[in-house]
Amino acid sequence: MFLAGASGAGKSSLLKLLFAEERATRGELLVGGADVATFSSSKVAALRRSLGVIFQDYKLLENRTVIDNVAFALEVMGVRKHDRSALAFEMLSALGLGDRAHSYPQMLSGGEQQRVSIARALVNSPLLVLADEPTGNLDPDMTRAVFDLLVEANKCGTTVLVATHDLALIEEMNRRTLVLDQGRLVGDFQSPGGQLRR
Secondary structure (H helix, E strand, O other): OEEEOOOOOOHHHHHHHHOOOOOOOOOOOEEOOEEHHHOOHHHHHHHHHOEEEEOOOOOOOOOOOHHHHHHHHHHOOOOOHHHHHHHHHHHHHHOOOHHHOOOOHHHOOHHHHHHHHHHHHHOOOOOEEEEEOOOOOOOHHHHHHHHHHHHHHHHOOOEEEEEOOOHHHHHHHOOOEEEEEOOEEEEEEOOOOOOEOO
16 A cells, blocks of 8 residues: 655654654554554554564664664564574565675665665564655666565565655556645545545
């Protein structure tokens, strides 16, 4: 599913509310049927372990290698070191980064860092992936590869919410699209060319 709207429409803010980086001041915010706005710190930590988040600014750990950045999502879930390294390498290879596994983030280009962020978000097969402009630094071929992975994750049961203002990408993917304007939902389309949902 896509979250569309101009810059400042509230796309990033909504994603931050969904993974409790920002807290709602009123109303309900349901994720998996539970109101995130009422979560304690321990519940927020548990929520985040079940999510994959792809940030605009990557948020990679500079003192860890690429493979350790990706494996970190599995480490907090208690996956054994050998298994998490194998899974992390497999995900990096799927994104064309197998040869960069032992590099540090500052040695990578912006597009490579974005792919590491995407690998980290997908490696634990999360229930929900929140992606904030995940392909902004990628070329068209890598954008296609990333969305193939996101579609595959969706087919396996992961809900994927992508915030973007790339209308060509939205039209090409032809998925449900929510449109925000100044923090308000102003459109809910089954597909970009489809009818407004009622």
